[in-house]
Amino acid sequence: LKGLEYGLKPRLHANELxxxxxxxxxxxxxxxxxxxxxxxxxxxxxxxxNSNTIPTLLPSTAFFLRLHNPPARQMIDxxxxxxxxxxxxPGSSPSGNMNFVLSLxxxxxxxxxxxxxxxxxxxxxxxxxxxxTHGSITKGKAGNVFITQPMNDYTFLPYSFGxxxxxxxxxxxxIYPT
Numbered sequence: 530l531k532g533l534e535y536g537l538k539p540r541l542h543a544n545e546l547x548x549x550x551x552x553x554x555x556x557x558x559x560x561x562x563x564x565x566x567x568x569x570x571x572x573x574x575x576x577x578x579n580s581n582t583i584p585t586l587l588p589s590t591a592f593f594l595r596l597h598n599p600p601a602r603q604m605i606d607x608x609x610x611x612x613x614x615x616x617x618x619p620g621s622s623p624s625g626n627m628n629f630v631l632s633l634x635x636x637x638x639x640x641x642x643x644x645x646x647x648x649x650x651x652x653x654x655x656x657x658x659x660x661x662t663h664g665s666i667t668k669g670k671a672g673n674v675f676i677t678q679p680m681n682d683y684t685f686l687p688y689s690f691g692x693x694x695x696x697x698x699x700x701x702x703x704i705y706p707t
Contacts, residue, residue: 601638632690
């Protein structure tokens with residue numbers, strides 16, 4: 530909490546291994562995000578609904594560690610916007626592959642493809658406080674996009690898990706073939 534005195538905003542890894550009260554503590558102290566959330570019930574969802582704290586789900590961590598999945602469907606159906614992230618690190622999520630995160634969100638968390646895509650883009654930009662300039666294709670925002678192989682439908686992106694359908698990434702006008 531000392532960081533608040535210096536203008537730092539908290540972000541918490543919470544409720545990954547059990548009901549720890551971390552979500553409520555994050556909300557109480559104005560955390561930008563609370564992450565993991567494998568153990569989240571009605572009380573935690575209610576706390577999040579009455580806050581500006583965004584729940585950030587890390588499905589590749591739950592997959593790699595064989596943890597209980599966070600209740601994404603319950604959160605979304607309750608009216609929460611959720612963000613998705615990879616939690617890329619060598620100990621609990623050794624993959625930063627966001628295609629795989631999207632797939633896991635749809636398969637294991639029961640999110641719809643459009644919910645997962647929004648969670649990985651516009652909602653995640655909110656979680657890292659860049660939503661005014663990034664996260665959606667909107668006039669005045671950075672035009673960071675990726676171009677895929679031809680697909681019949683955007684829902685094929687999370688459906689085709691394990692396959693890289695992205696051909697080109699454009700970041701700040703720089704073009705990167707994959």
